[in-house]
Amino acid sequence: IDPNKGTAAKCNYCAHRIENSYEPACVIVCPTESIISGDLEDPESRISQLVTTQNTTVRKPESGAVPNVFYIETSEEMLDPAATDVTGLGMSTDQAFGVGHFAKYADNRLEAADTSSMIVQLALEKKARQAAPRDQAIIRDVMERLGEEVPDAKRSYDQPTKGVLWGWEVAAYIWTKAICSGTYIVAVLSMLTGMVEMNDGLWMQTIGIGLAFLALTGLLLVIDLDRPERFLYVLLRPNWRSWLVLGAYVLGG
Known part of the structure; x- marks a missing residue:
């Protein structure tokens, strides 16, 4: 936000x-060429290979979805937000104090980055650009050693603690739309089972x-928006290909 x-x-x-x-902007600007895009269905493309x-x-x-984003030689801590410790330390952890609806209340950064970690990171990025087999082996050895020395992974980027969970508006609109549909369903079932004799007055109600x-x-959906x-x-x-647009017209109608 x-x-x-x-x-x-x-x-x-x-x-x-x-x-x-053209390739996406993130692919163009990545200094280490760590982001690769292309056609996964083309066996000759670089990303497919x-x-x-x-x-x-x-x-x-475990979701069973067909992914379009793959991570090479990554770890569980990098993909599972709950697998890392939230420390609040680091150069890029400002979002820990305000994200989403709370972004405008974000506080100033509390701590500076760890200089030693920055030096190691820069060295690895420089070697990664060369993509030589020997350099790749060195990088893997360094990452394994760092993993052994640090038992618990710590997040150094994007640690949201505010604005992540849904607010009361989202929880409330789930109830309101359930009541909306439930009222009509109960009326129809009551009529079909003979429990209630529906007349024009009851239908209008x-x-x-x-x-x-x-x-x-x-x-409630509109109120939940920042703008x-x-x-x-x-x-x-x-x-018109978006279900959000179709739903908006149904609600607006």
């Missing part, structure tokens, strides 16, 4: 660049309650 504009920047894989046969020949890991393999909670659901007025963009500049 941009603390000045209150808006979120979401990665779209640089679609405007991909359409013109890396995935085939290297020891790769994906996030949450049922529809009225449902519409009221449906409107409250939409209101509620941006909700109009979904209606005025819609992407």
Whole structure:
């Protein structure tokens, strides 16, 4: 979340660049060429060959999803946020004191980076650029030694402790939309089972309650945004392939 504009920047894989046969910006600017993009379905592409020949890991393999992002020779601590200790120390740990809706309340950085760790990191990045087999072996040896000397991994970047969990608005709209649909379902089931004889008055009450909670659901969704007025963009500049747009029109209607 941009603390000045209150808006979120979401990665779209640089679609405007991909359409013109350019690589994503993150691939271009990465000084160590650690980010590789390409066509995974093309066996001749570099990324496909890396995935085939290297020891790769994906996030949450137990979910059964088909991943498009692979990590080479990574560790569990790098992919599982709960596997690392939150220390609050480091050059890039500012977000620990305000992320998401709390970004505008972020405090100043408390501690400076560990100089020794920075020197090791810079040395490894310099060697990684050369990509020589001997240098890669040295890097693996150093990383293994560091892993032995540090029993518990510690996060050095992006340690959110605020703004991660959903606020009351999200929890409330789950209830309101459940009441909206549940009211109509109970009315229909009561009529079908003969428990209640539905007349025009009861139907009007049922529809009225449902519409009221449906409107409250939409209101809570908009209130949850840092910039509620941006909700109009979904209606005025819609992407008809997005389920978010279709849902917004249903709620708005």
